[in-house]
Amino acid sequence: MSKIFLEHITKIEGHLNFTVIMKGDQVVKAKAEALEGTRLLERLLLGKNYQEIPDIASRMCGVCQAIHRITAVQAIENAFGIDLPEEMEKLRKLVVIGGHLQSHILHLFIFVLPNFLNRRNIFEMLPQHRKLISNALRLKKLANNITESIGGRAVHPVTPIVGGFSKLPSRRTLEITLKMSKEFKKLAEETLDSILSLEMPKFERKTNYVSLYSGEEFPLLKGSVKISNGELFKPSEYEEYIEYVTEEYSTARHYLLKKEKLEYMVGALSRVNINYDFLSDTAKAAAKTYGLKYPSYSPFENNKAQALEILHFADEMILLVEDLLYKQPKYKKVDFKVKAGEGVSITEAPRGLLIHHYKINEHGKVEEANIITPTAQNYKNMEADVATYATRLILEGSENIEFELEKLVRAYDPCVSCSARFFREH
Amino acid sequence: MSVKKDKLKIGIFSLSSCEGCLVQMLNLEDYLLEIFENLSLVECRILGVKNGDEIDVAIVEGAVMSDDEEKRLAKIRQKSKILVAFGDCACHGGKFIVKDFDVEEIDTKLPRTGKFRAYPLDKYVKVDYYVFGCPVDKGEVLDLFKDLLLGRIHVSKSYNVCAECILRENACLLDLGIPCLGPITRGGCKAACPSVGRECIGCRGLAEDANIESLISIMKEKGIEIPEYLYNLQKYARGGST
Numbered sequence: 001m002s003k004i005f006l007e008h009i010t011k012i013e014g015h016l017n018f019t020v021i022m023k024g025d026q027v028v029k030a031k032a033e034a035l036e037g038t039r040l041l042e043r044l045l046l047g048k049n050y051q052e053i054p055d056i057a058s059r060m061c062g063v064c065q066a067i068h069r070i071t072a073v074q075a076i077e078n079a080f081g082i083d084l085p086e087e088m089e090k091l092r093k094l095v096v097i098g099g100h101l102q103s104h105i106l107h108l109f110i111f112v113l114p115n116f117l118n119r120r121n122i123f124e125m126l127p128q129h130r131k132l133i134s135n136a137l138r139l140k141k142l143a144n145n146i147t148e149s150i151g152g153r154a155v156h157p158v159t160p161i162v163g164g165f166s167k168l169p170s171r172r173t174l175e176i177t178l179k180m181s182k183e184f185k186k187l188a189e190e191t192l193d194s195i196l197s198l199e200m201p202k203f204e205r206k207t208n209y210v211s212l213y214s215g216e217e218f219p220l221l222k223g224s225v226k227i228s229n230g231e232l233f234k235p236s237e238y239e240e241y242i243e244y245v246t247e248e249y250s251t252a253r254h255y256l257l258k259k260e261k262l263e264y265m266v267g268a269l270s271r272v273n274i275n276y277d278f279l280s281d282t283a284k285a286a287a288k289t290y291g292l293k294y295p296s297y298s299p300f301e302n303n304k305a306q307a308l309e310i311l312h313f314a315d316e317m318i319l320l321v322e323d324l325l326y327k328q329p330k331y332k333k334v335d336f337k338v339k340a341g342e343g344v345s346i347t348e349a350p351r352g353l354l355i356h357h358y359k360i361n362e363h364g365k366v367e368e369a370n371i372i373t374p375t376a377q378n379y380k381n382m383e384a385d386v387a388t389y390a391t392r393l394i395l396e397g398s399e400n401i402e403f404e405l406e407k408l409v410r411a412y413d414p415c416v417s418c419s420a421r422f423f424r425e426h
Numbered sequence: 427m428s429v430k431k432d433k434l435k436i437g438i439f440s441l442s443s444c445e446g447c448l449v450q451m452l453n454l455e456d457y458l459l460e461i462f463e464n465l466s467l468v469e470c471r472i473l474g475v476k477n478g479d480e481i482d483v484a485i486v487e488g489a490v491m492s493d494d495e496e497k498r499l500a501k502i503r504q505k506s507k508i509l510v511a512f513g514d515c516a517c518h519g520g521k522f523i524v525k526d527f528d529v530e531e532i533d534t535k536l537p538r539t540g541k542f543r544a545y546p547l548d549k550y551v552k553v554d555y556y557v558f559g560c561p562v563d564k565g566e567v568l569d570l571f572k573d574l575l576l577g578r579i580h581v582s583k584s585y586n587v588c589a590e591c592i593l594r595e596n597a598c599l600l601d602l603g604i605p606c607l608g609p610i611t612r613g614g615c616k617a618a619c620p621s622v623g624r625e626c627i628g629c630r631g632l633a634e635d636a637n638i639e640s641l642i643s644i645m646k647e648k649g650i651e652i653p654e655y656l657y658n659l660q661k662y663a664r665g666g667s668t
Contacts (some may be wrong), residue, residue: 010474013445035494055627059520062446062561106452114474121474123462133459141455152622154453155446155561159622166623417444 011111012418030386032379034252045369061418066099067181067349075356079343087329096146103350108134135191142184164333178321183313195307197289206235208264211274218278235346252419255377263380266352280315283308338364376419433466437481441488446561448514476530483508489515503551514560519546555580560629569616583614586633610636
C-alpha cells in the first residue's frame, strides 16, 4: 500500500489533510481529514437563552458568519412562529449577500486564481497583475462595507436579532449602500473576466446536486430542498433525506443521502445547476458569452458558478436597496411570545446548504441543537471526486498529482472550521 | 528611502478557531498590499505562503485544542522573537463565547483531539502582545502592523468600552434596561455593538480596572436581569497579561 498525502492544504479556510490510499496503481480510498480542534459549538448552545444563540452560532465560521447568524435567527423565529414583514427580509438578504460576495471574492481571487496563473499566492501575482488584485480587494471592501452598513460589523454582524433588527439603517445609509452596490456591479463586470475566461481541467463526474429551490427566485434564505434526482422536501423533513456518518480520521461529520446512501454536492455549482433559470440577466449573459452550460458535472466549474453568482447577487443587491428606499421597514422588531417549540431553517450559505435546527423550551432555553454545514455535506463527494481524479492523473502519468488534487479540493471552497464540530457524548 | 534594512520576517499561524480574525486582517483591503510589501511574510497557510523557517514575529490566531496544536505552538514560540496572541481564542481561549464554564474539559471520545479543551496561548508559552476581540478590530490590527514596522512596543487599550461609547454619543443601554457589559469590557472596538443598539457581550475580555461587583449592583438597581455568565467573567475572561 502506498499513498498520496496532501498535508495542511493551503488557501482554504481551516485545516484539512487529504490521503489517497493506493494499491499498486489502483486508488483504494480517498480520505478527507479535518484537523481543526473540535469546537463543540452545538454543545455550547445547550441551555442557553435563545437571544444568545445567534451570537454564538455566528462564531461557527469567520468567513460565512452572516449566514450562520441569520439561519440561527430564522430557525428560532420558526420555533416561535414569528413572521416578518417583507421589507425586513429584504434587509436581511442584504446583510447575507454582502457576506456571500466577500466570501466568493476571497475564494476566487485570493485562493484560486494564483494557481491557475502558475503562482503560489497573490504576492507572486503582483508584478504582472497588480491592477487585478487591487480591483479584487476593492470589490471585497465594497461587499464588506455593505454587510457592515446594515449588519453593524463585517465579521460577525450584530444587528439581525430574533424578531427583526436591533437597529435599522437610515435613509442616508441606504443611499450610500445603493451607490456602493452600483460601483460593485460595474467593477465586478470588468474584473470577473479573469475568472470566467480561465481554462478549467477537463474532469467530470456526475453526482447528486442539492440546493434550495422555490421555483420563483434564485435561492438564499427560503425554499424547499431539491435533489437533482427529482426529489423535493421541506426543511422540516431534512432528517428523512440526509444522514451523517462518522469517520475516525476526521473531526468533522460526513453526510450522505439517506435513502440512496450516496454522496452529494452542495454549493454554487448545485445552486446554478438547479436554479439556472432564476439567475439575473447579467449572469445569464455572462454564461452565454463564456460558453458555460448547466447542468455541469465538473466540480472545477464550481469556481465559475461562483463568478456567475457574484454577478447575480450584484444585480439582486441593487434591486433590494432600491425597493427598500421606496419602502422602508416601519418598525425594527415585531412582537412575539417566547414559547416551547422546534424550528428548522435551511438557507444557502456561500458554500451550500446550511441547516440550523433548535428545540426550545417554554423558558426560551435551547434543549437540542443540530447544525449541518455545507462543507461537512461535501466531504463524501470530495473523497469520491479525489479518488476518481487521482486514478485518472496516475493513468495519464501526471507529474503534479498533489498540486492538481489540491486544486480540485480548493474548487469546493471548503470551510473546515465550520465542519469540525463533531460531538459524541458517552 | 536610502537606508537598506532587512525586512521584518512575519509568520501568521492559525490554531483552532473560526478564522474570522484572519479574515479581519484580510479586510484591511486599502493597506494590505502596502503592509505585506514592507514586511517579509514567511509563512501563512491561508494565503499559500511558505518561504523558509526563520521568523521575527509570529502572529498566532486560535485556541489550543489538541496535543498537536500544543506542540505546534511550542515550535512557533521557539523560532520567533515576538509572539502575538491574535483575537479572543488566542487571548482567552475563546472563553467569552463559551460562557458555559462547565465545558472547560469534557470527557468525550473525540477523534484526533482526545479530551475537549480550549485554552489561550499564554497557558503554554510566553505571549508578548495581545490583540483582543472577537473578531479583532481592523483599526487595532493596523496599529499592530504599524508598531511592528516601526519597532515600537504594542500596547493594548486599558480603558473600557464605555469610554468609546460616550465619544460616539450613544444612549446608555443600561439606562434602557439592557444588560450591557461595556463598563467592564476592554475598549478598542469603538463600541461597535452598543452603537447599533446591541449590548456589549464582553468579547474583548475585562478592562484593566474592571469592577464586576459594581456593574452587578448597578444592574440590580436598574432592575435588569443579570446574565448568568457575568458571574464567571472574573475567573476566565481575565485581562490578558496575568
